[in-house]
Amino acid sequence: MRKLVLALISATILAGAAQAATVYPLDRATILAGSPFDFKVEFKSVIKPEDVKITVNGQDYKAVLGKDVQFVAEEKNKDKVLGSAVLIRGLTIPKAGDYKVEVSAGSESKSVTWNVFATGATPKAKNIIFLLGDGMSVAHRTAARIMSKGMTEGKANGRLNMDDLDHMAFIGTSATDAVATDSANTMSAYMTGHKTAVNAIGVYADRTPDSLDDPKVETFAEAIRRQTKKSVGIVTGAEVEDATPAAVVSHTRKRADKAEIVEMLYAVKPDVLLGGGSAYFLPQSTAGSKRKDDKDYIKLFKEAGYRLATDKNELNAASGDGKLLGLFHTGNMDVTLDRDFLKKGTVDKFPNQPGLVAMMKAALGEVSKNPEGFFLMVEGASIDKMSHPLDWDRAVFETIEFDQAIGVAREFAKTHPDTLIVATADHTHGVSIIGTVDDDKPGTEMREKVGTYAEAGFPNYEDKDGDGFPDRIDVSRRLFLGATNGPDHYETFRPKLDGPFVPAVQNEKKEYVANEAYKDVPGAVFVQGNLPRSADSGVHAVDDVVLQSTGPGSEGFKGYLEESDVYKVLADTFALGADKP
Amino acid sequence: MAVRNRRFRSRRRMLGALLAVPFLSITRSAKATERLDFDHLYKSFGVLGLEFSDKVKALSGQTVAIRGFMAPPLKAEANFFVLTEIPMSLCPFCSSDADWPDNIMVVYLARKQTFVQFNAPIEVEGVLDYGPWTDPDTGFVSQLRLRQAVFDQV
Structure with a gap:
């Protein structure tokens, strides 16, 4: 039956x-x-x-x-x-x-x-400073606090700037096509109010192969241009055409359409645009260009009234009439640990790159000249870019730098209380702090020097010069951060003093295998990967991110919100959905 | 990366003498081949562009040898591959957020050769060519090329 x-x-x-x-x-x-x-x-x-x-x-x-x-x-x-x-x-x-x-x-x-x-008829704030720590997870914050401020008998010896932002929410980051997510669809949700698919920006992902014909939605910068006379600023340590900064203005199914994204940046013309990625601004005839046409966007921006800065000195000298293009690297800018401490990475080729704090101060100086107010997006890009290769020391230094940028925003808000500050991440990484590594524990096996529970003790970083960063990263008892996922690699239990970690390289079968350059580091152990062998690095986590905020409008952030809901609070703060008389 | 460099330096010393033997088999002419190094491809790096070194300019059209790492090819049957200074940890052909470093060399092979990279450097010899050039089959734009090239494991 x-x-x-x-x-x-x-x-x-x-x-x-x-x-x-x-x-x-x-x-x-x-x-x-x-x-x-x-x-x-x-x-x-x-x-x-x-x-x-x-x-x-x-x-x-x-x-x-x-x-x-x-x-x-x-x-x-x-x-x-x-x-x-x-x-x-x-x-x-x-x-x-x-x-x-x-x-x-x-x-x-x-x-x-x-x-x-709709939104309220009256703006709640004149300015919004939106700070995005790319990939910033709870472990990054905790490690930044311990490394930067120290800890005694279980209590932090100081507070991060983000620790005192008084409104907060948990944010869900999943994409329309997957629980997992990337920096394109996540920032797009913040900047449009619509969730979309992995790799998509400012569009819904349709089925046709053309990446530039997908159904568009309005970006925050476009809405600001449509409804206000405010200035728009974008600051990042990544290429300015990378997914996060791109999502402030762009529309494409594929974040890799970087040459087209530069054209979209030019179309919206953020008043201030600072970061790396000049290769996509240069005509193909120039060595170092990554364009496939003869368009010279450096020239076009200059003709549109932008002052150009290509290094720290030019940035400091570039105070002008509110329009500033600063490109400090052909690709992604070097990270704090390489730029200011170890002089590794590509610092020999681009020795005078400004940091995020210097870029943010310059950007604030320009956009705050507008009596109508501004929207400034500041991205701590390389928290993510260093978490992918499991280079936790560099990622935590980037988090400290990002927190210092939040400090600049808070300082600005003291004299400009009509400013909403939002500090958040776009997605998380699978990382946690589990204790310390102590070189002075007995033996030669580094694995036996990992301290957990009471054996962890406290790390011995020092910040004698008071710059907020540990004076040395390679202290004898340091934080031990572990990844939940990754490709095959060698765990060295040590900071990578010779340049960012490269955990895996591809073999002739297109599988990622452990990079043997680290095999002979004393005490290194082989860590079997748990991702498909096509994965070149650690991946994003699906965990919620923590958003923190202060200033007028910040009361809208509480409980659990989808990333797309954050847009509502931003739009309401500027009254972008008010009926125009 | 000193970790890597330390290894190579010691290996290089050991291999220095051995190199000549396999090398002879792939050399097209008896003429001594000029050596290039990734450190000496560009005179200057800058935000507004890179400038080729005098050595690159002088050796254009001549057969040169350079040591590096083979990046995973675009497709198995591609007639070119990208030579990089250090092993590529990301695959710009496969990953949408990966990009090539500035100082890559594109290698067009004289005849099909099998992908060999496995954490190991290769030595490539070919005719040097510089300036922007778009691959007609793939649209891949390169600045520095070795044509009619052959390679061998170091």
Whole structure:
């Protein structure tokens, strides 16, 4: 009997199975009232245009959305037909509320509900400083506090700048296509209010292979340009066209479209743009260029009235009329430990790079000249870039530097209390502090020198010069941080004094294997990887990040929020969804 | 990276004498081959561009030898590969957030050779060519190339 019933049920399901079309924006999307976005429906089969029915809140869509769809008979991936689609570019919905969008054609149907949100009519703050520690996890903060301030009898000897930001929330970072996440979709969610897929920025990820045709949503910088006369500043230690800074302004399915992202940066023209990545600004005829065309964006920015700085001295001298382009490296800038302490990495080639604090001060100096206010995004990029190769010492130094940038923001807010400060991360890494490594423990096996529980004691870093960084990273009893994941590699139990750690390299089978350069370091042990052999380094974790904030508007941060919800607080702080008279 | 360099220095000394033997088998002409080094490819590095060294300019069109690491190729049948100063820990061909270092050398092989890199340096010999050039098949833009090249493990 049971078998028969089961058979009947499955037959019924099959007969009644309607294929689901895909609607962008996705179900439960949150949309800033009045902000332009693209509407797209992807059907799984080829359908006739007259069969497409779209209603919004039960009415014909044209009455509500005010625009006709464009019909695409066949979308293709090379020769494969993917199905039909309909599209509206640059749609706006001025009135807040829930919008139930129902789409059908033939056997396909889909229903989604968007929440269009308005904001208060009056801005809560004149300025927002948004600081993003890329990949910053709880272990990075704790290690930064212990390394920078020290600890006595279990109590920290000092506080980080971020420790006194008084509003906080846990933030969920997952992407639309996976629980796991990357710096593109996460910053995009912060900067657009829409979640998207891994590697995507400022768009929903559609099915066509073209990375530049995906349904767009408005970025925060674009919304600021549309609704205010405020200045926009971007500061990063990465390439300025890297995912995080790119997400302030750009639209692409592929964060690797760096040449196109530079064009998008030029289109929006942030008033201040500081970081690395000049290779994508140089025409291909210049050695060191990574463009595939003859466009010279250094020249174009200069012609648009930007002052150019290429090193620390030029940055300090570059106080001007509010428009500043600072490019200090062809690629990612060197990290604090290499730049200011060890002189490794590429510091011999680019010896005069400014740090994040110097860049931030210069940026604040420019954008704060605007009486209308500003939005300044500051990224501690290499917390992530050093966590990937499991170089925890460098990652923690980057966290200390990032915290000093938060200190600059807090100092600014003392004299400019109409400033919202947000300090957060985009995603986490699988890392924890489990104790110390003590060179003075007996024996030669480094593994036996790992101290846990009471045996860990306290590390012996010293900051005699008071710069907030330990004077030496290679002290005799140091923090021991461990990764939850990684490729095959050698654990040396020591800071990498000769340059950033390179845990694994690829072999002839395209598998990542332990880098034998570390094999003969005394006491090094082989650590079997737990990721697929295609993984070149440690990966992002799915754990929540901790957001901290202070200033007007910060009361919006509490409990658990999706990354896309953070945008609402930012938009509300600037009243970007207010009805314009 | 001194860790790496220390190893190479000691190996280099040991291998110095041995090198000549396998090397003869891949040399096309009896003429002494000029050596290049990753440290001497560029006269200057700068935000606004790199400048090729006088040595690179002088040796353009001539057969040179250089030692480095083979980066994983774009595809198995590709007729070129990228030679880097240190082993690549990221694969810019496969990973969307990885990028090439500035000082790469693109190697076009005279005939198909099997990928060999396994934490081990290779020695490549070929005709030096500099300046921007776009690979017609892949669109890969390079600044420095060795053409008609052959390589061997060090």
